[in-house]
Amino acid sequence: MAKANMRLTRNPMPTQDAQLRGHNFQEVALGYTEEMAIDEANRCLGCKNMPCVAGCPVKVHIPQFIEKIKQGEFEEAYQIISQSSSLPAVCGRVCPQETQCESKCVRGIKGESVGIGRLERFVADWHNTFCTQQPQRPASNGHRVAIVGSGPSGLTCAGDLAKKGYEVTVFEALHTPGGVLVYGIPEFRLPKAIVAKEVDTLEKLGVQIQTNVVIGKTLTIDELFEMGYEAVFVGSGAGLPNFMGIPGEALNGVYSANEFLTRSNLMKAYLDDPDTPIMKGGKVAVVGGGNVAMDAARTALRLGAEKVYIVYRRSMEELPARREEVEHAQEEGIEFCLLCNPTEILGYQNPDDPRDPKNGFVKAISCIRMELGEPDDRGRRRPVAVPGSEFTMDVDTVIMSIGTSPNPLIKSTTEGLEVNRWGGIVVNEDGLTSRKAVYAGGDAVTGAATVISAMGAGKTAARAIDEALSK
Numbered sequence: 001m002a003k004a005n006m007r008l009t010r011n012p013m014p015t016q017d018a019q020l021r022g023h024n025f026q027e028v029a030l031g032y033t034e035e036m037a038i039d040e041a042n043r044c045l046g047c048k049n050m051p052c053v054a055g056c057p058v059k060v061h062i063p064q065f066i067e068k069i070k071q072g073e074f075e076e077a078y079q080i081i082s083q084s085s086s087l088p089a090v091c092g093r094v095c096p097q098e099t100q101c102e103s104k105c106v107r108g109i110k111g112e113s114v115g116i117g118r119l120e121r122f123v124a125d126w127h128n129t130f131c132t133q134q135p136q137r138p139a140s141n142g143h144r145v146a147i148v149g150s151g152p153s154g155l156t157c158a159g160d161l162a163k164k165g166y167e168v169t170v171f172e173a174l175h176t177p178g179g180v181l182v183y184g185i186p187e188f189r190l191p192k193a194i195v196a197k198e199v200d201t202l203e204k205l206g207v208q209i210q211t212n213v214v215i216g217k218t219l220t221i222d223e224l225f226e227m228g229y230e231a232v233f234v235g236s237g238a239g240l241p242n243f244m245g246i247p248g249e250a251l252n253g254v255y256s257a258n259e260f261l262t263r264s265n266l267m268k269a270y271l272d273d274p275d276t277p278i279m280k281g282g283k284v285a286v287v288g289g290g291n292v293a294m295d296a297a298r299t300a301l302r303l304g305a306e307k308v309y310i311v312y313r314r315s316m317e318e319l320p321a322r323r324e325e326v327e328h329a330q331e332e333g334i335e336f337c338l339l340c341n342p343t344e345i346l347g348y349q350n351p352d353d354p355r356d357p358k359n360g361f362v363k364a365i366s367c368i369r370m371e372l373g374e375p376d377d378r379g380r381r382r383p384v385a386v387p388g389s390e391f392t393m394d395v396d397t398v399i400m401s402i403g404t405s406p407n408p409l410i411k412s413t414t415e416g417l418e419v420n421r422w423g424g425i426v427v428n429e430d431g432l433t434s435r436k437a438v439y440a441g442g443d444a445v446t447g448a449a450t451v452i453s454a455m456g457a458g459k460t461a462a463r464a465i466d467e468a469l470s471k
Helices: 034-041 062-070 074-082 088-094 116-130 152-162 192-204 221-226 257-265 291-302 323-331 409-413 451-469
Strands: 144-148 167-171 208-210 231-234 254-256 283-287 307-312 335-338 340-348 361-375 381-385 391-394 397-400 438-440
Touching: 034 062, 034 116, 062 074, 062 116, 074 088, 074 116, 088 116, 088 192, 088 451, 144 152, 152 167, 152 192, 152 231, 152 451, 192 208, 221 231, 231 451, 254 257, 257 291, 257 397, 283 291, 283 391, 291 307, 291 323, 291 397, 307 340, 361 397, 438 451
Parallel strands: 144 167, 144 231, 167 208, 231 438, 254 397, 283 307, 283 397, 307 335
Antiparallel strands: 340 361, 361 381, 361 391
Protein backbone atom coordinates (compact mmCIF):
# COMPACT_ATOMS: atom_id res chain seq x y z
CA MET A 1 0.00 0.00 0.00
CA ALA A 2 1.40 3.39 -1.02
CA LYS A 3 2.26 5.83 1.73
CA ALA A 4 -0.22 8.69 2.09
CA ASN A 5 0.74 11.89 0.33
CA MET A 6 0.62 14.50 3.11
CA ARG A 7 1.19 17.52 0.86
CA LEU A 8 -1.14 20.31 2.01
CA THR A 9 -2.09 21.47 -1.48
CA ARG A 10 -4.01 19.57 -4.14
CA ASN A 11 -2.83 19.07 -7.70
CA PRO A 12 -3.88 22.15 -9.69
CA MET A 13 -6.27 21.61 -12.59
CA PRO A 14 -4.59 22.27 -15.96
CA THR A 15 -6.54 24.87 -17.93
CA GLN A 16 -6.49 26.68 -21.24
CA ASP A 17 -4.66 30.00 -21.20
CA ALA A 18 -7.08 32.73 -20.13
CA GLN A 19 -6.34 34.96 -23.11
CA LEU A 20 -6.97 32.13 -25.56
CA ARG A 21 -10.02 30.54 -23.97
CA GLY A 22 -11.93 33.83 -23.83
CA HIS A 23 -12.26 33.60 -27.60
CA ASN A 24 -13.27 29.94 -28.03
CA PHE A 25 -15.89 27.52 -26.72
CA GLN A 26 -13.48 24.67 -26.01
CA GLU A 27 -13.43 23.26 -22.49
CA VAL A 28 -11.51 25.46 -20.04
CA ALA A 29 -10.39 22.73 -17.63
CA LEU A 30 -8.21 20.11 -19.33
CA GLY A 31 -8.33 17.33 -16.72
CA TYR A 32 -5.76 15.36 -14.74
CA THR A 33 -3.22 13.01 -16.29
CA GLU A 34 -2.98 9.48 -14.85
CA GLU A 35 0.07 10.50 -12.84
CA MET A 36 -1.67 13.54 -11.39
CA ALA A 37 -4.77 11.50 -10.53
CA ILE A 38 -2.79 8.84 -8.67
CA ASP A 39 -0.78 11.50 -6.84
CA GLU A 40 -3.97 13.33 -5.80
CA ALA A 41 -5.65 10.07 -4.79
CA ASN A 42 -2.76 9.34 -2.45
CA ARG A 43 -3.68 12.48 -0.49
CA CYS A 44 -6.86 10.68 0.62
CA LEU A 45 -6.56 9.12 4.09
CA GLY A 46 -9.39 6.64 3.50
CA CYS A 47 -11.22 7.70 6.65
CA LYS A 48 -13.30 4.88 8.14
CA ASN A 49 -16.18 7.17 9.02
CA MET A 50 -16.18 8.65 5.47
CA PRO A 51 -17.29 12.25 6.21
CA CYS A 52 -17.05 13.08 2.50
CA VAL A 53 -19.84 10.63 1.67
CA ALA A 54 -22.14 12.41 4.13
CA GLY A 55 -21.66 15.58 2.08
CA CYS A 56 -22.63 13.94 -1.23
CA PRO A 57 -26.34 14.20 -2.18
CA VAL A 58 -26.17 10.90 -4.12
CA LYS A 59 -23.85 9.16 -1.63
CA VAL A 60 -21.04 8.16 -3.98
CA HIS A 61 -18.65 5.70 -2.28
CA ILE A 62 -15.81 8.22 -2.38
CA PRO A 63 -13.00 6.54 -0.38
CA GLN A 64 -13.56 3.27 -2.26
CA PHE A 65 -13.30 4.77 -5.74
CA ILE A 66 -10.28 6.84 -4.73
CA GLU A 67 -8.61 3.69 -3.38
CA LYS A 68 -8.97 2.11 -6.82
CA ILE A 69 -7.32 5.16 -8.40
CA LYS A 70 -4.36 4.73 -6.03
CA GLN A 71 -3.98 1.22 -7.42
CA GLY A 72 -4.30 2.38 -11.04
CA GLU A 73 -7.59 0.49 -11.41
CA PHE A 74 -9.48 3.28 -13.14
CA GLU A 75 -12.32 1.24 -14.65
CA GLU A 76 -13.01 -0.33 -11.27
CA ALA A 77 -13.16 3.18 -9.82
CA TYR A 78 -15.73 4.13 -12.47
CA GLN A 79 -17.90 1.12 -11.66
CA ILE A 80 -17.93 2.13 -7.98
CA ILE A 81 -19.05 5.67 -8.84
CA SER A 82 -21.69 4.32 -11.22
CA GLN A 83 -23.36 2.41 -8.40
CA SER A 84 -24.54 5.78 -7.06
CA SER A 85 -24.34 8.25 -9.94
CA SER A 86 -25.83 7.99 -13.43
CA LEU A 87 -23.89 11.06 -14.62
CA PRO A 88 -20.28 10.85 -13.32
CA ALA A 89 -18.66 12.81 -16.17
CA VAL A 90 -21.21 15.59 -15.67
CA CYS A 91 -20.87 15.72 -11.87
CA GLY A 92 -17.09 15.77 -12.07
CA ARG A 93 -17.40 19.02 -14.02
CA VAL A 94 -20.32 21.00 -12.61
CA CYS A 95 -21.00 19.68 -9.10
CA PRO A 96 -20.12 22.22 -6.34
CA GLN A 97 -17.88 19.77 -4.50
CA GLU A 98 -16.27 22.58 -2.51
CA THR A 99 -19.50 23.06 -0.53
CA GLN A 100 -20.44 19.37 -0.38
CA CYS A 101 -18.12 16.34 -0.25
CA GLU A 102 -14.88 18.31 -0.26
CA SER A 103 -16.11 20.58 2.54
CA LYS A 104 -16.24 17.50 4.80
CA CYS A 105 -12.74 16.21 3.88
CA VAL A 106 -10.45 16.09 6.92
CA ARG A 107 -7.48 17.11 4.74
CA GLY A 108 -9.17 20.51 4.48
CA ILE A 109 -8.62 21.20 8.20
CA LYS A 110 -4.90 21.97 7.79
CA GLY A 111 -4.68 22.49 4.05
CA GLU A 112 -6.68 21.88 0.90
CA SER A 113 -9.19 19.05 0.72
CA VAL A 114 -8.67 16.17 -1.68
CA GLY A 115 -9.76 17.10 -5.23
CA ILE A 116 -12.68 14.66 -5.20
CA GLY A 117 -14.50 16.29 -8.12
CA ARG A 118 -11.36 16.35 -10.25
CA LEU A 119 -10.78 12.67 -9.53
CA GLU A 120 -14.40 11.82 -10.43
CA ARG A 121 -14.00 13.66 -13.72
CA PHE A 122 -10.72 11.85 -14.44
CA VAL A 123 -12.27 8.44 -13.82
CA ALA A 124 -15.34 9.18 -15.97
CA ASP A 125 -13.22 10.54 -18.82
CA TRP A 126 -10.88 7.54 -18.64
CA HIS A 127 -13.87 5.20 -18.90
CA ASN A 128 -15.39 7.10 -21.83
CA THR A 129 -12.04 7.04 -23.66
CA PHE A 130 -10.90 3.47 -23.09
CA CYS A 131 -13.86 1.28 -22.14
CA THR A 132 -15.58 -0.49 -25.05
CA GLN A 133 -17.80 -2.82 -23.03
CA GLN A 134 -21.49 -1.98 -23.38
CA PRO A 135 -23.76 -1.79 -20.33
CA GLN A 136 -26.01 -4.81 -19.90
CA ARG A 137 -29.74 -4.16 -20.16
CA PRO A 138 -31.56 -5.80 -17.22
CA ALA A 139 -34.51 -8.12 -17.77
CA SER A 140 -37.84 -6.31 -17.63
CA ASN A 141 -39.83 -6.53 -14.43
CA GLY A 142 -43.04 -5.65 -16.29
CA HIS A 143 -43.60 -2.24 -14.69
CA ARG A 144 -43.74 1.00 -16.70
CA VAL A 145 -42.74 4.47 -15.43
CA ALA A 146 -42.90 7.83 -17.22
CA ILE A 147 -40.36 10.58 -16.57
CA VAL A 148 -41.19 14.19 -17.41
CA GLY A 149 -38.01 16.07 -18.35
CA SER A 150 -34.54 14.81 -19.27
CA GLY A 151 -32.53 17.04 -16.96
CA PRO A 152 -30.35 15.69 -14.13
CA SER A 153 -33.23 14.66 -11.85
CA GLY A 154 -35.14 12.93 -14.64
CA LEU A 155 -32.12 11.12 -16.05
CA THR A 156 -31.06 9.96 -12.58
CA CYS A 157 -34.51 8.66 -11.75
CA ALA A 158 -34.68 6.95 -15.15
CA GLY A 159 -31.26 5.34 -14.77
CA ASP A 160 -31.88 4.01 -11.27
CA LEU A 161 -35.22 2.49 -12.30
CA ALA A 162 -33.84 1.03 -15.55
CA LYS A 163 -31.12 -0.78 -13.60
CA LYS A 164 -33.91 -2.52 -11.67
CA GLY A 165 -35.70 -3.66 -14.81
CA TYR A 166 -38.37 -0.97 -15.14
CA GLU A 167 -39.54 0.03 -18.60
CA VAL A 168 -38.84 3.75 -18.49
CA THR A 169 -39.82 6.43 -20.98
CA VAL A 170 -38.47 9.97 -20.67
CA PHE A 171 -40.54 12.75 -22.26
CA GLU A 172 -38.49 15.84 -23.17
CA ALA A 173 -40.01 19.11 -24.41
CA LEU A 174 -36.96 20.20 -26.41
CA HIS A 175 -35.43 18.51 -29.44
CA THR A 176 -32.32 17.33 -27.59
CA PRO A 177 -32.24 15.38 -24.29
CA GLY A 178 -30.28 16.70 -21.33
CA GLY A 179 -32.37 19.55 -19.97
CA VAL A 180 -30.31 22.26 -18.31
CA LEU A 181 -27.16 20.24 -19.06
CA VAL A 182 -27.54 21.07 -22.76
CA TYR A 183 -29.42 24.37 -22.82
CA GLY A 184 -28.06 26.03 -19.68
CA ILE A 185 -24.41 25.08 -19.13
CA PRO A 186 -21.96 26.33 -21.78
CA GLU A 187 -19.79 24.07 -23.92
CA PHE A 188 -16.61 25.45 -22.36
CA ARG A 189 -17.72 24.15 -18.96
CA LEU A 190 -19.60 21.01 -19.99
CA PRO A 191 -19.03 19.72 -23.54
CA LYS A 192 -22.29 18.51 -25.05
CA ALA A 193 -20.59 15.33 -26.30
CA ILE A 194 -20.18 14.40 -22.62
CA VAL A 195 -23.91 14.79 -22.00
CA ALA A 196 -24.74 12.82 -25.15
CA LYS A 197 -22.46 10.00 -23.98
CA GLU A 198 -24.18 9.83 -20.59
CA VAL A 199 -27.61 9.79 -22.28
CA ASP A 200 -26.44 7.05 -24.67
CA THR A 201 -25.41 4.90 -21.70
CA LEU A 202 -28.90 5.22 -20.21
CA GLU A 203 -30.50 4.32 -23.54
CA LYS A 204 -28.38 1.18 -23.69
CA LEU A 205 -29.82 0.28 -20.28
CA GLY A 206 -33.25 0.40 -21.91
CA VAL A 207 -34.39 3.94 -21.19
CA GLN A 208 -36.52 5.29 -24.05
CA ILE A 209 -36.38 9.03 -24.72
CA GLN A 210 -39.07 10.89 -26.65
CA THR A 211 -38.18 14.48 -27.56
CA ASN A 212 -40.48 17.32 -28.68
CA VAL A 213 -43.17 16.17 -26.23
CA VAL A 214 -44.49 18.94 -23.98
CA ILE A 215 -46.27 17.40 -21.01
CA GLY A 216 -49.30 19.59 -20.39
CA LYS A 217 -49.71 20.31 -24.10
CA THR A 218 -48.79 17.30 -26.25
CA LEU A 219 -49.82 14.91 -23.47
CA THR A 220 -51.12 15.37 -19.95
CA ILE A 221 -50.13 13.45 -16.86
CA ASP A 222 -53.59 11.88 -16.77
CA GLU A 223 -53.06 10.63 -20.33
CA LEU A 224 -49.73 9.06 -19.32
CA PHE A 225 -51.58 6.92 -16.80
CA GLU A 226 -54.16 6.03 -19.47
CA MET A 227 -51.26 4.84 -21.66
CA GLY A 228 -50.33 2.26 -19.04
CA TYR A 229 -47.64 4.00 -17.01
CA GLU A 230 -47.97 3.09 -13.33
CA ALA A 231 -46.02 6.04 -11.92
CA VAL A 232 -44.88 9.42 -13.17
CA PHE A 233 -41.84 11.42 -12.05
CA VAL A 234 -41.92 15.15 -12.82
CA GLY A 235 -38.44 16.63 -13.30
CA SER A 236 -39.44 19.51 -15.55
CA GLY A 237 -37.01 22.00 -14.03
CA ALA A 238 -37.31 25.71 -13.41
CA GLY A 239 -37.30 27.28 -16.84
CA LEU A 240 -39.41 30.36 -16.13
CA PRO A 241 -37.03 33.35 -15.89
CA ASN A 242 -37.39 36.08 -13.30
CA PHE A 243 -37.08 39.79 -14.09
CA MET A 244 -36.67 42.83 -11.86
CA GLY A 245 -39.71 44.75 -13.04
CA ILE A 246 -37.69 47.90 -13.76
CA PRO A 247 -38.33 50.25 -16.71
CA GLY A 248 -36.72 49.23 -19.99
CA GLU A 249 -36.83 45.44 -19.65
CA ALA A 250 -38.85 45.21 -22.89
CA LEU A 251 -36.08 46.83 -24.95
CA ASN A 252 -34.36 44.88 -27.72
CA GLY A 253 -31.07 43.66 -26.31
CA VAL A 254 -32.49 42.60 -22.93
CA TYR A 255 -32.38 38.85 -22.37
CA SER A 256 -33.05 36.45 -19.58
CA ALA A 257 -29.96 34.33 -18.95
CA ASN A 258 -32.07 31.28 -19.86
CA GLU A 259 -32.88 32.64 -23.30
CA PHE A 260 -29.35 33.90 -23.93
CA LEU A 261 -27.72 30.61 -22.94
CA THR A 262 -30.30 28.46 -24.75
CA ARG A 263 -29.75 30.37 -27.98
CA SER A 264 -26.00 29.91 -27.65
CA ASN A 265 -25.72 26.41 -26.15
CA LEU A 266 -28.59 24.49 -27.71
CA MET A 267 -29.27 26.50 -30.87
CA LYS A 268 -25.62 27.29 -31.68
CA ALA A 269 -26.07 31.05 -32.11
CA TYR A 270 -22.29 31.46 -31.91
CA LEU A 271 -21.93 30.04 -35.43
CA ASP A 272 -21.30 32.43 -38.33
CA ASP A 273 -24.69 31.68 -39.90
CA PRO A 274 -26.90 30.59 -36.98
CA ASP A 275 -30.52 29.48 -37.13
CA THR A 276 -31.36 31.82 -34.26
CA PRO A 277 -30.22 35.44 -33.77
CA ILE A 278 -28.36 36.73 -30.74
CA MET A 279 -26.75 40.05 -29.84
CA LYS A 280 -22.99 39.85 -30.33
CA GLY A 281 -20.23 42.32 -29.58
CA GLY A 282 -20.51 45.67 -27.84
CA LYS A 283 -20.69 46.10 -24.06
CA VAL A 284 -22.69 43.63 -21.96
CA ALA A 285 -24.04 43.88 -18.42
CA VAL A 286 -25.04 40.66 -16.66
CA VAL A 287 -27.24 41.25 -13.61
CA GLY A 288 -26.76 38.59 -10.93
CA GLY A 289 -24.01 36.73 -9.13
CA GLY A 290 -24.71 33.00 -9.42
CA ASN A 291 -23.20 30.32 -11.61
CA VAL A 292 -25.68 31.11 -14.38
CA ALA A 293 -24.56 34.74 -14.35
CA MET A 294 -20.93 33.60 -14.71
CA ASP A 295 -21.94 31.33 -17.59
CA ALA A 296 -23.80 34.14 -19.35
CA ALA A 297 -20.95 36.63 -18.87
CA ARG A 298 -18.29 34.25 -20.12
CA THR A 299 -20.47 33.24 -23.07
CA ALA A 300 -21.00 36.90 -24.02
CA LEU A 301 -17.23 37.37 -23.99
CA ARG A 302 -16.75 34.42 -26.32
CA LEU A 303 -19.45 35.80 -28.63
CA GLY A 304 -17.27 38.86 -29.19
CA ALA A 305 -18.25 41.36 -26.50
CA GLU A 306 -15.65 44.09 -26.11
CA LYS A 307 -16.47 44.48 -22.41
CA VAL A 308 -18.54 42.39 -19.97
CA TYR A 309 -19.71 43.54 -16.54
CA ILE A 310 -21.17 41.49 -13.69
CA VAL A 311 -23.61 43.75 -11.80
CA TYR A 312 -24.33 42.34 -8.33
CA ARG A 313 -26.00 44.02 -5.40
CA ARG A 314 -23.87 42.41 -2.66
CA SER A 315 -20.12 42.07 -2.14
CA MET A 316 -17.71 39.40 -3.34
CA GLU A 317 -18.07 37.54 -0.02
CA GLU A 318 -21.80 37.01 -0.65
CA LEU A 319 -21.43 36.13 -4.35
CA PRO A 320 -23.14 32.71 -4.66
CA ALA A 321 -21.23 31.45 -7.72
CA ARG A 322 -18.54 28.79 -7.35
CA ARG A 323 -15.13 30.27 -6.54
CA GLU A 324 -13.59 28.49 -9.51
CA GLU A 325 -16.09 30.06 -11.91
CA VAL A 326 -15.53 33.52 -10.43
CA GLU A 327 -11.75 33.13 -10.70
CA HIS A 328 -12.03 31.97 -14.31
CA ALA A 329 -14.24 34.95 -15.14
CA GLN A 330 -11.79 37.37 -13.53
CA GLU A 331 -8.85 35.79 -15.37
CA GLU A 332 -10.72 36.27 -18.65
CA GLY A 333 -11.14 39.99 -18.00
CA ILE A 334 -14.77 40.21 -16.88
CA GLU A 335 -15.29 43.22 -14.61
CA PHE A 336 -17.25 42.87 -11.37
CA CYS A 337 -19.40 45.85 -10.42
CA LEU A 338 -20.28 44.90 -6.86
CA LEU A 339 -22.67 46.56 -4.41
CA CYS A 340 -24.61 47.93 -7.39
CA ASN A 341 -28.26 47.43 -8.32
CA PRO A 342 -29.98 48.35 -11.61
CA THR A 343 -32.85 50.82 -11.46
CA GLU A 344 -33.62 51.33 -15.18
CA ILE A 345 -32.52 50.21 -18.63
CA LEU A 346 -32.25 53.12 -21.04
CA GLY A 347 -32.92 52.81 -24.76
CA TYR A 348 -33.02 54.58 -28.10
CA GLN A 349 -35.04 54.27 -31.30
CA ASN A 350 -33.48 53.31 -34.63
CA PRO A 351 -36.23 53.10 -37.29
CA ASP A 352 -33.67 52.18 -39.97
CA ASP A 353 -32.72 48.95 -38.18
CA PRO A 354 -34.25 45.92 -39.99
CA ARG A 355 -35.12 44.33 -36.65
CA ASP A 356 -38.35 45.28 -34.90
CA PRO A 357 -37.68 48.82 -33.56
CA LYS A 358 -40.99 49.43 -31.78
CA ASN A 359 -39.54 48.95 -28.28
CA GLY A 360 -36.19 50.52 -29.03
CA PHE A 361 -32.70 49.21 -28.27
CA VAL A 362 -30.53 49.18 -25.15
CA LYS A 363 -28.05 52.04 -24.81
CA ALA A 364 -27.28 52.13 -21.07
CA ILE A 365 -28.19 50.79 -17.66
CA SER A 366 -28.79 53.04 -14.63
CA CYS A 367 -27.67 51.70 -11.26
CA ILE A 368 -27.52 52.77 -7.65
CA ARG A 369 -24.77 51.86 -5.22
CA MET A 370 -25.62 49.63 -2.29
CA GLU A 371 -24.29 48.96 1.20
CA LEU A 372 -24.87 45.91 3.37
CA GLY A 373 -27.26 46.28 6.28
CA GLU A 374 -28.75 43.80 8.73
CA PRO A 375 -28.92 40.05 7.88
CA ASP A 376 -32.03 38.77 6.10
CA ASP A 377 -33.94 35.57 7.00
CA ARG A 378 -31.21 33.47 5.34
CA GLY A 379 -28.43 35.13 7.30
CA ARG A 380 -27.07 37.23 4.43
CA ARG A 381 -26.67 40.96 5.03
CA ARG A 382 -29.44 42.80 3.27
CA PRO A 383 -28.33 45.30 0.56
CA VAL A 384 -29.57 48.84 1.13
CA ALA A 385 -29.49 51.62 -1.50
CA VAL A 386 -27.16 54.56 -0.86
CA PRO A 387 -29.13 57.80 -1.52
CA GLY A 388 -27.68 60.03 -4.22
CA SER A 389 -25.28 57.37 -5.56
CA GLU A 390 -26.95 56.79 -8.94
CA PHE A 391 -24.74 56.29 -12.01
CA THR A 392 -25.10 55.09 -15.60
CA MET A 393 -23.13 52.50 -17.57
CA ASP A 394 -23.12 52.52 -21.38
CA VAL A 395 -24.02 49.02 -22.58
CA ASP A 396 -25.57 47.42 -25.65
CA THR A 397 -26.93 44.25 -24.06
CA VAL A 398 -28.38 43.44 -20.63
CA ILE A 399 -28.73 39.84 -19.44
CA MET A 400 -30.95 39.24 -16.41
CA SER A 401 -29.69 36.35 -14.27
CA ILE A 402 -31.65 36.76 -11.05
CA GLY A 403 -33.15 33.29 -10.79
CA THR A 404 -35.87 31.17 -12.33
CA SER A 405 -39.16 29.64 -11.23
CA PRO A 406 -40.71 26.23 -11.96
CA ASN A 407 -42.58 25.99 -15.25
CA PRO A 408 -46.28 26.60 -14.50
CA LEU A 409 -47.56 24.39 -17.35
CA ILE A 410 -47.77 21.09 -15.48
CA LYS A 411 -49.45 22.51 -12.38
CA SER A 412 -52.01 24.31 -14.56
CA THR A 413 -52.91 21.14 -16.48
CA THR A 414 -52.82 18.60 -13.65
CA GLU A 415 -55.79 18.59 -11.31
CA GLY A 416 -55.05 18.08 -7.63
CA LEU A 417 -51.33 18.84 -7.84
CA GLU A 418 -50.37 21.02 -4.87
CA VAL A 419 -47.81 23.78 -5.35
CA ASN A 420 -46.30 26.35 -3.00
CA ARG A 421 -46.44 30.13 -3.38
CA TRP A 422 -43.30 30.13 -5.52
CA GLY A 423 -44.80 27.61 -7.95
CA GLY A 424 -42.75 24.65 -6.74
CA ILE A 425 -44.50 21.27 -6.60
CA VAL A 426 -45.08 20.18 -3.00
CA VAL A 427 -43.66 16.72 -2.19
CA ASN A 428 -43.08 14.58 0.89
CA GLU A 429 -39.73 13.11 1.97
CA ASP A 430 -40.01 10.42 -0.73
CA GLY A 431 -40.76 12.88 -3.53
CA LEU A 432 -44.45 11.93 -3.65
CA THR A 433 -46.80 14.76 -4.64
CA SER A 434 -50.43 15.30 -3.60
CA ARG A 435 -51.43 13.10 -6.57
CA LYS A 436 -51.27 9.32 -6.19
CA ALA A 437 -48.31 7.76 -8.02
CA VAL A 438 -47.03 11.18 -9.17
CA TYR A 439 -43.58 12.05 -7.88
CA ALA A 440 -41.45 15.14 -8.45
CA GLY A 441 -37.96 16.42 -7.76
CA GLY A 442 -35.21 18.81 -8.73
CA ASP A 443 -35.82 22.42 -9.71
CA ALA A 444 -39.54 21.75 -10.34
CA VAL A 445 -39.80 21.37 -6.56
CA THR A 446 -37.05 23.57 -5.13
CA GLY A 447 -36.64 26.24 -7.77
CA ALA A 448 -33.22 26.71 -9.36
CA ALA A 449 -30.59 24.69 -7.47
CA THR A 450 -27.56 22.50 -8.25
CA VAL A 451 -27.29 19.58 -10.66
CA ILE A 452 -26.26 17.22 -7.88
CA SER A 453 -29.17 18.16 -5.60
CA ALA A 454 -31.54 17.47 -8.49
CA MET A 455 -29.86 14.10 -8.98
CA GLY A 456 -30.32 13.34 -5.29
CA ALA A 457 -34.04 14.06 -5.63
CA GLY A 458 -34.23 11.76 -8.65
CA LYS A 459 -32.60 8.94 -6.67
CA THR A 460 -35.00 9.45 -3.75
CA ALA A 461 -38.03 9.27 -6.03
CA ALA A 462 -36.70 6.21 -7.88
CA ARG A 463 -36.29 4.38 -4.58
CA ALA A 464 -39.84 5.32 -3.50
CA ILE A 465 -41.33 4.32 -6.86
CA ASP A 466 -39.58 0.95 -6.69
CA GLU A 467 -40.86 0.35 -3.17
CA ALA A 468 -44.41 1.26 -4.20
CA LEU A 469 -44.55 -0.81 -7.41
CA SER A 470 -42.68 -3.88 -6.16
CA LYS A 471 -45.08 -4.58 -3.28
